[in-house]
Amino acid sequence: MSSPLAFPSDGHYWLKNAHIPPNLVKIQVNFPENCQFPRPWEDLGLYHLEIADGKIKNIIAVGQGEESDLVTHDDVPRVDLSKRMILPCFVDMHTHLDKGHIWGRSPNGDGTFAGAIASTQRDAANHQQPEDVYRRMEFGLRCSYAHGTVAVRTHLESAGQRGQMVWEVFRQLRQTWADRLTLQGVAMVITDYYLTPEGEKLADQMTEWGGILGGVAYAGPQVEAQLTRLFSLAQARNLAIDLHVDENGDRRSRVLHQVAAIALKIGFTGQIVCGHCCSLDVQSPQQVQQTLDLVKQANIAIISLPLCNLYLQGRDRPQEPAWRGITKVHGIQAQGIPLVFASDNCRDPFFPFGDHDGLEVLNQSVRIGQLDPPYGRWCATVNHTPAQLMGLAGHGCLAVDVPADFVIFPARYFSELFSRSQGDRLVMRRGKPTHHRPPEYQELDNLMGFGAMGS
Template sequence: MKHASQRTLPDLRVPTIFVKPQTSFSGEEGGGFLRGDVVVVDNRIVGMRPSDKHLDGRILMPRLVEAHCHLDKCHTVERMAVVGGNLEQAILAQRQDKANWTDQDILSRAKRGLSEFVTAGTGMVRSHVDWGDTAPPPRSWSLMCALAEETSQTTLQLSALVGVAQMSDRSFAKQVVASIPDGHALGAFVFGQDGLEAGLRNIFDCATDRGLPLDFHVDEGLSPDLNGLELIANIALETGFSGPILCGHAVSLAVHPTATRNRIIEKLSKAGICVAMLPTTNLYLQGRNGGTPTMRGITLAKELDQAGVPVVVGTDNVRDAFCPVGRHDPMYALEMAILGAHLDSPFDTWLKTITTNACLALGADAPSLNGAPLDDVLLCDATDFSTLISGASRRPANTYFEV
């Protein structure tokens, strides 16, 4: 009989948000951490015990989760003559760039972005893929589906990004949904278009039939006339939709009157809808006035969190027409969110936006260190949350050996 292999990783800190209660984790508490010796059996974490060693107390945590990015668009900025402008101008510039989208171009850029996520310690990624004008899937969708199948270093989910007005055509909607494999998502761009409600109802119906999660780009503008977010919540409550729903951007929530804003947030909470805050792209595109912007152009992360709405933070666009800078790193996106939205300590609350809440939004189990394989956790060169979020190096914990 093979004996279990046991070893100890001395003097580490684990965030308490990743330790389930009444387990074999005990150690010194403080600053949102348990500190002690982590016990590993057959390369799985089984607990923690108090330590008599005083090393550097580095942080051990689950891999990060990227809930909203665009691997089909990334790393295209260097071939664009001019980058800058509002959302509509960015859409036009990116559409023009599609003349360069050969199979090799799409795959090389997507693989580069995915590799950057892996290097940053990301274990799960959801990327939107532009659908285009026809119901049959675009070549980029087929290529990205193949990439998702062959990728072994991280889990890649895809979300079809279709115009909501297109989905008001029932036949079109059914053809799109038929092209989405199990494990991926149905998404739509919701921006006050004609046919909005009909399109959303078809989306909910088709997703229910297939058991697909939903992921919307919604109300990406600073106009109080945009309120697709409330319509999505209304339909979710009316239909009792069971799959996870993620609504990205939700920028107009910041400019609604207080009563309207509170009403929408209450509905989001009741419907169990998650909201993605996307700081880099929204800070770059929103609130342009010809000079320095006076509005942040990002959603109400604090108010949503206080109302029990799960908030996630996403990387969104990296070096394309929508954001000419950035990096494929959820922790960097969280750092930008803290600055852009005045997110204050305790920072373990906001660490959930790129771990626990992001898993919920993607239909995955909440991350836990209990029983976690070493391949699925990170060792970080930090001893507090501020240092961790500020760019401390991260590497797979399976590179750590007993000292």
């Protein structure tokens, strides 16, 4: 922070002069016709927020003529943010916590997708201990929490005995972290698994454990039968579906189109989320429009994971720039299809970087996806939209009587937010600053099998 902020111990105060994207503030604003906003391309409004009892009690848009009411509250302390930005806490809707933070012991030498799979499989074979999985997953959650996240959805390897162990660890973590983070788990298998008796058993377990059916659907002659079976299992159990599809640059890969067509054919009534959808960006305009029309009709939400895909893809031509890593985010947004950006993998063979930070995801997505101003509409992709999709009432936006969970940044404008590190952000939980920091990497050294010298 440019200057320290002091908050009263009783948690009742006014936050004055906060810059917030208007689409993330749920109040009716009627500005005067002649009202002029500086820097309209920034898409920021100026607000006062009253915080009490861990909730937002009042929101006033500066310029509405109601600011004089503040003067009558002489007994309520005021904290002037001087146009510092506020965003609702982040919601990270696509992660892989069970794989996370193994890069130090299992790197991916060639950076390819095949190399990532092979390295991850070797690591799983050599490190089956529940403690290993628990500590790495919790390390990721501590990073998320420190950066200002309130909810995480993670895909979990779910086949065989290791899958049973991973889910047991996740259920323990979900209970331990229940008062700090909302956690959702998705069954991660290749979709041919659902054609087997084990696939039906997994669907039953997701019903028992409060999970989501999912996995990776690869293009091929059997994918239609696999998806049909998956949808039937989910429909019978009232389960949601969250899939990896078209994570490649092959224009012939149209699994997203097949998912939407099958959902409409069988009349699937549950929620459907599809992640990656990269090949959509290299298909013809006619094919893109056909697919997006079906996606819209089937009420499918799309999650783009550009950080990981930008790293993995295009490796067949390393000597020259190549397309990689992004779907048709502008077309998806324009059609009114729910769009989310998320972390995906962190510090593992699929992506050796990342810190479970919603701001980094937004920042890099703006650059990679050419998400031009006004920026406020894109901010919703890392809080409001995923919060709605995950059923998180009272999260993802700022409104009266919702929990006062938000992040205060030193930046006053998006041009500052996206240009300079915001490591000194202030995360507010229930109206009080948390001052949590991300855990030190050294904590994982012994678990990774490194000695005192880190070798």
